[in-house]
Amino acid sequence: MSEQVILNIAGVNKRFGGLQALTDVGIKILKGQIYGLIGPNGAGKTTFFNVITGLYQPDTGTFELAGKPYSPSAPHEVAKAGIARTFQNIRLFGEMTALENVMVGRHVRSHQGVFGAVFRHKAAREEEASIRKRAQELLDFVGIGQFANRTSRFLSYGDQRRLEIARALATDPQLLALDEPAAGMNATEKLALRELLVKIKNEGKTVLLIEHDVKMMMGLCDRLMVLEYGKPIAEGLPAEIQSNQAVIEAYLGGSH
Amino acid sequence: MDTFIQQIINGLVLGSMYALVALGYTMVYGVLNLINFAHGDVLMVGAMTGLTILKYLNEYAPELPGYVKLAIAIGGAIPVCIIVNIVIERVAYRRLRNAPRLAPLITAIGVSILLQTFAMMIWTRNPLPFPQLLSSEPVMIGGALISQTQILLLVLAAVSMAGLVLLVEKTKMGRAMRATAENPRVAGLMGVDSNKVIVATFALGAALAAVAGVMWGANYASIQFAMGFVPGLKAFSAAVLGGIGNIYGAMIGGIVLGIIESLGAGYIGDLTGGFLGSHYQDIFAFVVLILVLTVRPSGIMGERVADRA
Amino acid sequence: MAILNFDVSRNPRKAYGSMAVLFIGLMIFPFFAAQFGNSWVRIIDMALLYIMLALGLNIVVGFAGLLDLGYIAFYAVGAYMTGLLASPQFAALLESVINQYPVFGESLVAIFGPEIQQNGIHLSVWVIVPLAAATAGLFGALLGAPTLKLRGDYLAIVTLGFGEIIRIFMNNLNEPINFTNGPQGINLIDPIRVFGVNLAGEPGSRATVVIGGFSMPSVNAYYFLFLFLCIAIVFVTSRLQHSRLGRAWVAIREDEIAAKAMGINTRNVKLLAFTMGASFGGVAGALFASFQGFVSPESFSLTESIAVLAMVVLGGIGHIPGVIMGGALLAALPEVLRHVVEPLQQKLFGHVLIEAEVLRQLLYGLAMVLIMLNRPAGLWPAPKHEDRPDSDSDTKDQSSGTVAA
Numbered sequence: 001m002s003e004q005v006i007l008n009i010a011g012v013n014k015r016f017g018g019l020q021a022l023t024d025v026g027i028k029i030l031k032g033q034i035y036g037l038i039g040p041n042g043a044g045k046t047t048f049f050n051v052i053t054g055l056y057q058p059d060t061g062t063f064e065l066a067g068k069p070y071s072p073s074a075p076h077e078v079a080k081a082g083i084a085r086t087f088q089n090i091r092l093f094g095e096m097t098a099l100e101n102v103m104v105g106r107h108v109r110s111h112q113g114v115f116g117a118v119f120r121h122k123a124a125r126e127e128e129a130s131i132r133k134r135a136q137e138l139l140d141f142v143g144i145g146q147f148a149n150r151t152s153r154f155l156s157y158g159d160q161r162r163l164e165i166a167r168a169l170a171t172d173p174q175l176l177a178l179d180e181p182a183a184g185m186n187a188t189e190k191l192a193l194r195e196l197l198v199k200i201k202n203e204g205k206t207v208l209l210i211e212h213d214v215k216m217m218m219g220l221c222d223r224l225m226v227l228e229y230g231k232p233i234a235e236g237l238p239a240e241i242q243s244n245q246a247v248i249e250a251y252l253g254g255s256h
Numbered sequence: 257m258d259t260f261i262q263q264i265i266n267g268l269v270l271g272s273m274y275a276l277v278a279l280g281y282t283m284v285y286g287v288l289n290l291i292n293f294a295h296g297d298v299l300m301v302g303a304m305t306g307l308t309i310l311k312y313l314n315e316y317a318p319e320l321p322g323y324v325k326l327a328i329a330i331g332g333a334i335p336v337c338i339i340v341n342i343v344i345e346r347v348a349y350r351r352l353r354n355a356p357r358l359a360p361l362i363t364a365i366g367v368s369i370l371l372q373t374f375a376m377m378i379w380t381r382n383p384l385p386f387p388q389l390l391s392s393e394p395v396m397i398g399g400a401l402i403s404q405t406q407i408l409l410l411v412l413a414a415v416s417m418a419g420l421v422l423l424v425e426k427t428k429m430g431r432a433m434r435a436t437a438e439n440p441r442v443a444g445l446m447g448v449d450s451n452k453v454i455v456a457t458f459a460l461g462a463a464l465a466a467v468a469g470v471m472w473g474a475n476y477a478s479i480q481f482a483m484g485f486v487p488g489l490k491a492f493s494a495a496v497l498g499g500i501g502n503i504y505g506a507m508i509g510g511i512v513l514g515i516i517e518s519l520g521a522g523y524i525g526d527l528t529g530g531f532l533g534s535h536y537q538d539i540f541a542f543v544v545l546i547l548v549l550t551v552r553p554s555g556i557m558g559e560r561v562a563d564r565a
Numbered sequence: 566m567a568i569l570n571f572d573v574s575r576n577p578r579k580a581y582g583s584m585a586v587l588f589i590g591l592m593i594f595p596f597f598a599a600q601f602g603n604s605w606v607r608i609i610d611m612a613l614l615y616i617m618l619a620l621g622l623n624i625v626v627g628f629a630g631l632l633d634l635g636y637i638a639f640y641a642v643g644a645y646m647t648g649l650l651a652s653p654q655f656a657a658l659l660e661s662v663i664n665q666y667p668v669f670g671e672s673l674v675a676i677f678g679p680e681i682q683q684n685g686i687h688l689s690v691w692v693i694v695p696l697a698a699a700t701a702g703l704f705g706a707l708l709g710a711p712t713l714k715l716r717g718d719y720l721a722i723v724t725l726g727f728g729e730i731i732r733i734f735m736n737n738l739n740e741p742i743n744f745t746n747g748p749q750g751i752n753l754i755d756p757i758r759v760f761g762v763n764l765a766g767e768p769g770s771r772a773t774v775v776i777g778g779f780s781m782p783s784v785n786a787y788y789f790l791f792l793f794l795c796i797a798i799v800f801v802t803s804r805l806q807h808s809r810l811g812r813a814w815v816a817i818r819e820d821e822i823a824a825k826a827m828g829i830n831t832r833n834v835k836l837l838a839f840t841m842g843a844s845f846g847g848v849a850g851a852l853f854a855s856f857q858g859f860v861s862p863e864s865f866s867l868t869e870s871i872a873v874l875a876m877v878v879l880g881g882i883g884h885i886p887g888v889i890m891g892g893a894l895l896a897a898l899p900e901v902l903r904h905v906v907e908p909l910q911q912k913l914f915g916h917v918l919i920e921a922e923v924l925r926q927l928l929y930g931l932a933m934v935l936i937m938l939n940r941p942a943g944l945w946p947a948p949k950h951e952d953r954p955d956s957d958s959d960t961k962d963q964s965s966g967t968v969a970a
Contacts, residue, residue: 053826079828091823093816097950103809104816108828110809114837117808118801124808131809154951171828291718348934352941357717358632359941362878365871366933373926377919485867489729492722535737542726549719550711 004031005067006206007052007083007175012061014044014051014230021047022058022230027208029175029223034197034207036221038214040250044230045210046088049179053085054078066174079108082174086164086181088210094153098144098163101152102135105170138166142196158189162196169200176200177208182216194220218242226250262400263522264515269406269475271514272413276468277491278498278506279420280461286437286501287450287457288353293364294344296488297371298337298462302469303386303479304379305333310387322389326408326474333466340371341462342455350451368485375481383480386473409471416467417507420460424503429456437501490517490541497548499557508556516540591792595785606784610856612896613791614849619876619892620798620885621845626874627883628811629838630818631713632721634870635728639843641735641865642704643697643850648751648860649744651693653685661743690757694851701847702840709839713832728870736862750861756783757790757855764790765858787856794852798845803885805841814838815883875929879936880943887945899925 010026022044029035037045050056052063054075063072070081084105093101110131116124139145142162147155152163161181168176178197182190190213197207197220211217217224218238226234226247234244241247277299284292306329313325320328348367352360390408394401424430435443436453444450472487473479490513498509521537548555598605622636648654659682663670674682688696712723739747756765764786766772772783805811813834816824825831854860876895881887902921910917919927936944 055822055826075822075825076828076830079826085826087823087826091820091826093819093823095819095947096812096815100812100815104812104824104829105827107809107813107816112809114805114810114841117805117810120804128809149950151950154949167827291722348938351938355941358626358630358878358882359937361632361718361721362874363934363937366930366937368930369871369926369933370930373923373930376923376926486729489722489725493726496719536733539730539733542730545726546712546723549715549723553715553719 005029006031006033006065007208008062008064008067009052010062012048012051013059014047014056015059020230022051025227025230025232027225029206029208031206032201032204033222034201034209034220036217036224037208037210037227038212038217038224039227042229043227045227046179047230048227049085049177049210052078053083053177076108079171079173082172083177084168084171084173084175085177086161086168086179088179088183090157090160090164092152092160092164092167094151096152097149098139098152098155098159098166099132099135099148101163102138102167102170103131105138105167106131106134108171135166135170138169139163141169141199142166143192157184158192161185161193165196165200169205173205175206175208179210180212181209182211182213190216259522260519261398263518265397265400265402265406267515267518268511269402269409269514270518271494271511272410273468273472273475273487273510274491274494274514275507275510276413276416276464277488278495278510279417279464279503281492282495282498282500282503282506283433283437283457283461285495287433287440287454288349290349290360291364291492292349292461293361293488294368294371295461295465296484296486296491297368297375298341298465298484299469299472299487300375300479300481300484301340301371302333302337302466303473303483304375304384304469304481305336305466306330306470306473307379307384307386307479309333310389314387322391323408325389326470330412330467330470333470334463337462337466337469338459341458345454345458372481372485379481381481383478386477386479388477389474403475405471405474409475412467412471416464420464420503423460429453433457486538490538493541493545493548497544497555499555502555502557505555505557512556513541513544516544595781595788599782599785603782603784606782606788608897608900610784610787610791612893613788613795614853614856615873615876615896616795616889616892617791617798617849617852618846618873619880619888620795620802621842621849622873623842623877623883623885623888624802624805624814624845625838625842626877627888628806628814628818629835630717630814631835631839632717632724633839633842634721634725634867634874635731636724636842636846636873637865637867637870638728638731639701639705639846640850640853640869641731641860641862642701643847644854644860644864645735645745645751645850646697646700646847647693647851647854648754650686650688650696651690651755651855652687652751652753654743654746654751655685656682657685657743657746661739661741665741687755690759690851690855693855694848697847697851698844699847701850702844705840705843706836708843709836713835713839725867725870728865728867732862732865732867735865745862748862750859750863751854752859754854754858754860756858757787757852759790762786791852791856794848799885799889806885810834810837818883872929875933878943879932881945881947882943884943884945884947887943887947890945891943895929898928902928 005028007027007029012022012025013020014022025044025048027035037048039045047056051058051061052072054072054077057073063070065081065083070078072078093104096104110127112124112127116127136145136148139148142165144155144159144162144166147159152160155163165178165181182193185193194216197209200207209217209221221238223236224238224241225232226241226244228250233250234241234247277295280295280298281292284290284295309329309332310325313320313328344367348363349360352363390404392403394403395407424433432443432448432453433456435446435448436450440450472483491510494509494513495506496509497513498505498507517537517540520540524536595606595609598609618636618640622633625631625633625636649658659670659673659677662673708724708727712720715723735745736748738744745751756763758764762774762776764774764783766774766783773780774783774786776786813824813829816827816829817831817834821831872895876891877888880889880891880894899921902924906924907917907921910919
């Protein structure tokens with residue numbers, strides 16, 4: 001694991017009308033880490049995600065990806081810079097096939113436009129072929145390669161989650177940000193997801209993860225941060241978090 | 257200056273009718289997040305029904321005073337419009353409550369076409385003269401003229417709107433409507449029957465449109481099967497201007513739009529050096545709509561925002 | 566549709582075979598229909614124009630999911646452009662300029678020449694069609710830039726308003742300067758002349774066109790031109806659909822937030838859809854003006870916008886064959902009603918109970934309501950790929966926790 005800092009965020013504040021949703025939240029993730037973000041419901045985890053990925057505009061904060069500052073002003077710019085995300089309530093392109101969904105993920109790393117679409121000259125054909133090839137590779141990687149031509153809304157829940165991850169990976173991200181990827185899964189599916197995440201980490205990717213299943217997080221993540229009421233109350237190795245008094249009171253309820 | 261006051265008065269009269277119709281749009285939008293495209297045609301149904309009633313009254317009870325005849329016409333138009341609107345909701349909209357945006361919109365357009373077609377079949381496609389029931393002697397106010405019909409219109413509009421406000425603020429059903437508009441799921445958990453609320457919303461909107469329709473006919477002395485469409489769109493623009501989903505916004509937006517349109521039509525010739533004339537009157541509402549939605553989508557009263565899904 | 570199947574991805578051979586059959590049928594059709602009189606071919610010519618419009622609108626509504634209720638405005642722009650630049654209208658315009666602003670007017674005449682003052686401008690179709698496309702596209706961009714961020718139904722109303730604004734301008738822009746000749750519209754628009762052939766027939770030939778030895782009625786000549794252009798538009802839109810851009814459009818339609826998160830610049834991509842759709846409308850408008858020989862504001866009312874929208878939505882939103890079918894049905898409908906239903910009523914009831922116009926409206930309204938309630942994806946939607954006989958592994962090991970709604 002290299003020491004390169006992939007994500008370096010500091011001093012994020014976000015207020016919604018009368019509610020201070022995030023107070024001075026910061027995060028530092030090293031390349032190749034799986035970094036977990038936990039906290040009770042309403043702690044601001046998804047809000048923080050949305051701020052990082054450009055869905056919400058922060059009031060304050062500095063944002064750096066792989067050493068370069070990036071502006072979280074628009075989601076598509078964030079994707080271009082190198083952060084790809086999945087959503088708490090799966091957001092697939094339902095009417096498209098699984099393969100097409102992942103091909104959309106390649107949009108940001110390709111550039112053919114109207115001319116290429118209509119005339120299909122050599123460069124356009126080659127790009128389209130490479131998009132298709134990479135998409136199939138990613139589907140195979142996450143384990144649903146055989147469903148490439150199935151309309152995505154007909155996939156099972158677990159497979160849809162994987163598809164969303166494949167799609168995010170298609171953008172060649174520096175950081176993969178997953179918002180509760182295990183939600184609604186049973187124990188077997190969670191195990192499979194865990195294996196997939198380890199596989200992704202072994203490819204050298206960096207992962208930021210929101211999850212509620214604390215046990216899974218403790219076993220999976222290299223480091224964790226705990227949010228409560230929009231404030232970070234603990235940060236560190238899983239063992240440290242588990243024994244942190246404030247965290248236990250706020251969240252773990254004394255058992256784990 | 258006389259022209260100015262005259263235009264203001266014209267604007268108030270026009271605006272009151274817009275306000276009455278805008279209320280229907282805004283209330284339905286509040287509870288269903290749906291633009292009831294066909295609402296303008298309910299105005300037309302009100303006018304046509306009123307006309308038919310007046311025809312009968314004129315034939316069988318001509319000695320009744322004008323006010324009474326109008327009252328009966330309005331009293332008859334209201335239940336008809338309510339029934340029409342409730343049927344529309346039940347048959348066309350209810351099943352599509354959770355459908356993606358496009359389906360209810362197309363259905364609403366279809367309903368609008370159907371209403372106009374039925375009106376065409378029942379009342380023919382020709383413009384129909386609306387009887388003048390009140391004395392046509394105008395009243396002079398500050399150098400401008402206002403007819404008795406228009407005064408009645410303003411009074412009825414004010415009374416209707418006041419009645420609506422009372423209903424929404426003070427009654428149980430009104431509270432239920434406001435709750436459903438804010439958060440349907442929680443309202444349901446509190447025991448509010450959302451279907452009943454929606455039906456009531458459609459009924460109220462229809463009643464107001466009926467009043468507006470009959471008075472529109474009385475004011476302009478002529479009605480036609482397609483008369484509801486453009487005023488409907490303008491009333492929707494008024495609702496957006498005032499802040500869609502907000503009842504006070506609809507009232508304010510209606511009046512303001514009426515005045516803008518009236519002043520605009522009156523002065524556009526001067527403003528553009530004779531290039532554009534008063535036939536461009538209809539444009540104002542659409543320009544206002546486009547401006548509001550691009551510059552300040554939440555409207556005057558600033559509630560829901562039109563660019564978030 | 567079992568006999569003819571156009572789904573190229575499923576069964577390419579059958580698809581191309583079906584297309585070949587269709588093509589042959591289309592080529593011989595006018596000679597067959599001519600037996601029944603020219604009017605049927607003329608109806609099909611208009612239907613082809615509508616299909617072009619529907620295909621253009623399909624890019625906006627079908628691919629990108631943007632609700633445009635004022636699409637006919639772009640048709641109007643293209644048609645009136647042609648009216649202004651391929652007819653005596655420019656002369657009338659110059660005259661009104663001279664009347665109002667004599668100095669300015671005289672200098673314009675000096676620039677354009679007295680020829681123009683006499684006869685107006687008559688540009689060739691090769692200039693006018695691209696010009697119409699560009700102008701309509703420009704209007705599309707102007708309208709779209711501030712409004713495409715709006716949510717679905719608001720965008721619909723705004724575009725509707727825009728369509729009405731255009732119509733009002735076309736109806737009134739005849740004073741003080743006569744651009745559009747007001748409610749009377751513009752007459753004597755040049756027919757289409759390509760490769761030395763006048764598609765309306767040389768004067769005195771009674772609307773007969775002679776191409777390389779073949780002679781045919783003018784409406785047939787237009788038929789082949791419009792058919793060719795239609796096929797070209799089908800080709801282009803089909804290629805667009807199955808490309809990176811087409812996928813971006815569908816992504817935006819399906820879930821705009823996810824599309825943004827995947828790096829799609831939704832603003833620009835939407836604008837592109839809107840502008841392209843508008844330019845196709847402009848092309849169809851230019852062809853219409855030349856074909857019909859005159860344009861008036863009546864042809865560009867809201868009813869027309871809704872008719873084209875209905876073709877797309879009821880036919881099969883986003884699905885090119887469905888849109889073509891929708892266009893053909895809805896364009897032919899009024900004529901069928903007039904030529905078949907009215908005489909039928911005469912026969913059965915002795916008089917016409919419901920006029921064709923009224924019946925048309927009635928059927929439109931009913932179709933919109935009934936189809937949206939029962940088949941919201943249209944009558945002939947894109948085929949879904951849910952059952953693949955070769956892959957059933959999701960029934961084996963894991964039982965999913967909850968099936969996504």
